[in-house]
Amino acid sequence: MTSNATRESTRPAERPRSGTLLAVEDLRTVIHTARGDLKAVDGVSFTLDRGETIGIVGESGSGKSVLGRTIMGLHTTGPTTTISGRVMFDGRDVQSLGPKDLRSLWGSQIGMVFQDPMTALNPVKKIGVHLTETLRKHQGLGRTPARERAVELLDLVGIPDPRRRIDQFPHEMSGGMRQRVVIAMALANEPALLIADEPTTALDVTVQRQILDLLGNLQAEMGMAIILISHNLGVVAGRADRVAVMYAGRVAETADAKTLFADPRHPYSEALLRAIPRLHEPPHVRLAAIDGAPPNMVQPPVGCRFAPRCAYAQEDCRTVLPELEPAATGHLFACHHPVNRGEN
Amino acid sequence: MSGTLATQPPAVPEERGDERVLVVDDLVVEFPAKGGGTVHAVSGISFELRDGETLGILGESGCGKSSAGRALMQLPPPTSGSVLLNDVELVGHTGRTLRRKRAKMQMIFQDPVSSLNPRRKVKDLVAEGPRIWGRKVTEDQIRELLLAVGLDPESVWDRRPHELSGGQCQRLCIARALMLDPQVLICDEPVSSLDVSVQAQILNLLEDTKQRYRLSMIFIAHDLAVVKNISDRIMVMYLGRICEVIPADRLAEHALHPYTKLLLESVPEAQLPDAELEVEEVGVTNAELPSPLDPPSGCRFRTRCPLATEICATEAPPLRESVSGHLVACHHAEV
Numbered sequence A: 001m002t003s004n005a006t007r008e009s010t011r012p013a014e015r016p017r018s019g020t021l022l023a024v025e026d027l028r029t030v031i032h033t034a035r036g037d038l039k040a041v042d043g044v045s046f047t048l049d050r051g052e053t054i055g056i057v058g059e060s061g062s063g064k065s066v067l068g069r070t071i072m073g074l075h076t077t078g079p080t081t082t083i084s085g086r087v088m089f090d091g092r093d094v095q096s097l098g099p100k101d102l103r104s105l106w107g108s109q110i111g112m113v114f115q116d117p118m119t120a121l122n123p124v125k126k127i128g129v130h131l132t133e134t135l136r137k138h139q140g141l142g143r144t145p146a147r148e149r150a151v152e153l154l155d156l157v158g159i160p161d162p163r164r165r166i167d168q169f170p171h172e173m174s175g176g177m178r179q180r181v182v183i184a185m186a187l188a189n190e191p192a193l194l195i196a197d198e199p200t201t202a203l204d205v206t207v208q209r210q211i212l213d214l215l216g217n218l219q220a221e222m223g224m225a226i227i228l229i230s231h232n233l234g235v236v237a238g239r240a241d242r243v244a245v246m247y248a249g250r251v252a253e254t255a256d257a258k259t260l261f262a263d264p265r266h267p268y269s270e271a272l273l274r275a276i277p278r279l280h281e282p283p284h285v286r287l288a289a290i291d292g293a294p295p296n297m298v299q300p301p302v303g304c305r306f307a308p309r310c311a312y313a314q315e316d317c318r319t320v321l322p323e324l325e326p327a328a329t330g331h332l333f334a335c336h337h338p339v340n341r342g343e344n
Numbered sequence B: 001m002s003g004t005l006a007t008q009p010p011a012v013p014e015e016r017g018d019e020r021v022l023v024v025d026d027l028v029v030e031f032p033a034k035g036g037g038t039v040h041a042v043s044g045i046s047f048e049l050r051d052g053e054t055l056g057i058l059g060e061s062g063c064g065k066s067s068a069g070r071a072l073m074q075l076p077p078p079t080s081g082s083v084l085l086n087d088v089e090l091v092g093h094t095g096r097t098l099r100r101k102r103a104k105m106q107m108i109f110q111d112p113v114s115s116l117n118p119r120r121k122v123k124d125l126v127a128e129g130p131r132i133w134g135r136k137v138t139e140d141q142i143r144e145l146l147l148a149v150g151l152d153p154e155s156v157w158d159r160r161p162h163e164l165s166g167g168q169c170q171r172l173c174i175a176r177a178l179m180l181d182p183q184v185l186i187c188d189e190p191v192s193s194l195d196v197s198v199q200a201q202i203l204n205l206l207e208d209t210k211q212r213y214r215l216s217m218i219f220i221a222h223d224l225a226v227v228k229n230i231s232d233r234i235m236v237m238y239l240g241r242i243c244e245v246i247p248a249d250r251l252a253e254h255a256l257h258p259y260t261k262l263l264l265e266s267v268p269e270a271q272l273p274d275a276e277l278e279v280e281e282v283g284v285t286n287a288e289l290p291s292p293l294d295p296p297s298g299c300r301f302r303t304r305c306p307l308a309t310e311i312c313a314t315e316a317p318p319l320r321e322s323v324s325g326h327l328v329a330c331h332h333a334e335v
């Protein structure tokens, strides 16, 4: 971190520190597949301020990664995909940007940590090349300074022996190491928005804490906003200002992190919280798995998407799609029969 | 064990729990490093697995969990050490002899998708193992195992790995391992890529499977609560060595090693409002991980340890017993 503070040359120093950075409005990403139109993101809206962190949780296939990629402009309307709604990033409509503007956006404004570190790393390129390429292109660094900066970045994300590691290939590193390289790449150009898709899933807890602390520090230092996608509710609980729980391409519930975990109102949020093994429970306790299968996203259930698996579902749940409604300021949930009624 | 599985039922002694199915002695795994030097992945670990027991292996990324698990399977064989499976030495054997001696031990590898042939269908993937042995597998057997792991045979029968979800893939891998009728199952991070609801299903499934097929299990993971949920005993590794072996029910409150305490202090679960974790702060000053290319002398944790003194740099702490079944390798832990 100290190395960052002392570097003045290419820092985007004059960046504003507050105000809305990102506005997502009724976003829909439909993927045209052989089996039909898959509604991966199905009407998501939220805003994100500079310096703020929103956590996105939800089960596998609920559309978290597609949402992240659509925000980045990696999905665009074309033969395979149809996008509707809007993503406004720093006053610009991401969907209206051409390939050149998009690339410069990715290089300097939005960094993404992709879920699978291997797909982000080219197996025939050394670790150092991955980092220096983007540094030279977007920061105009020469060969030697770029290499020095790359070593610094590897050091920053806690990779031991960075000078040796920089000349290794991705397959020579453990899963956790590779994940840290990918994070270093996303941070290389000090973006205004970091989309971190399961950034610490492959990591053990001390490194996880170190990386999340690191992201938190960078955020404080440069006012970076973060979209933190994680299936680990604990990670999100500790790091996000706000949390959105996704189910079948839609936001089931959103609130500030504390409220959401202490007082979940949507039955899916409640079930998700109950399914985690807890350290204070004895070994071999049976976990409360959520019955039933994930929804078919080509033909999602009519009415509430969660109804077929919901313990509280009644007739109206199977016919009427619940919209997000406020429980309290900033606490919204989409459910006809919310849990904890009256405790609020 | 369900009677319809045609492979013969495992010989299970009536008295379970004392018999040692796996005895590992002074296991060392080293890799040559690029540019000279040696990666010390596993540096002399000894442990045993008792019949019907689940032993969890917990530790930092790169600390050698997978290398240790693979070395038990001889994939690749360890640099040195001994692995006794039912009193039969596995180290030093190769090819058919090894496969025969190792037959009762199966491993589900980390990242299961890449271990599956992408062109084969589910029905063939499940039967792959026994067929390598030249054994016939009937469709009924395949169906039964798919059902046992919670997959609907009709809907997954002709699918290929990329057409399965992560949880389904993990179920398939469990079915493949069970097809070989193992006595010992090594699971390397079987749930770390799954979301919590599927994770709960797979953990419940592994627990049921273990009872039903009378398995002993080694369960490798980095999530403390997950390891605690499935294990009877937990072996905590740091940089290729064992720091603590702790009965699972003691993990949250009675951990002795500073590294185990650091793990507990770092768990994100502590951030949840209802977390009932009272962990003493270990106050680690240094978060830098030492390199396995050049591990610290003496105790490998000493560069991050708040209790470290001179002796920690010169002498590797031996495992000492605290209460029965609880071992710790630390010069300054109060046993």
Ligand SMILES: Nc1ncnc2c1ncn2[C@@H]1O[C@H](COP(=O)(O)OP(=O)(O)OP(=O)(O)O)[C@@H](O)[C@H]1O
Residues within 6 Å of the ligand: A031, A033, A038, A040, A058, A059, A060, A061, A062, A063, A064, A065, A066, A067, A115, A231, A297, B195
């Ligand atoms: N390129 C693609 N082509 C077809 N379908 C896709 C594609 N990418 C995603 N999908 C589908 O879109 C849905 C949402 O996927 P997404 O990857 O966003 O889920 P996720 O919430 O990130 O899940 P996970 O927790 O497993 O990462 C899933 O049904 C997935 O199968």
Ligand SMILES: Nc1ncnc2c1ncn2[C@@H]1O[C@H](COP(=O)(O)OP(=O)(O)OP(=O)(O)O)[C@@H](O)[C@H]1O
Residues within 6 Å of the ligand: A172, A173, A174, A175, A176, A177, A202, B031, B032, B039, B040, B041, B059, B060, B061, B062, B063, B064, B065, B066, B067, B068, B110, B222, B292
């Ligand atoms: N084939 C190999 N060649 C060289 N080094 C290797 C090889 N396999 C593993 N290593 C190194 O050995 C050490 C232990 O790796 P291992 O994969 O066993 O760790 P792990 O505990 O399973 O980590 P993770 O939690 O990231 O899966 C690491 O430093 C790793 O880089």
Ligand code: SF4
Residues within 6 Å of the ligand: B257, B258, B259, B299, B300, B301, B302, B303, B305, B306, B307, B308, B309, B312, B317, B329, B330, B331, B332, B333
């Ligand atoms: S032996 Fe020393 S360095 Fe190692 S954990 Fe104990 S006190 Fe710390």
Ligand SMILES: [Mg+2]
Residues within 6 Å of the ligand: A064, A065, A066, A115, A197
């Ligand atoms: Mg995803």
Ligand SMILES: [Mg+2]
Residues within 6 Å of the ligand: B065, B066, B067, B110, B188
């Ligand atoms: Mg591993």
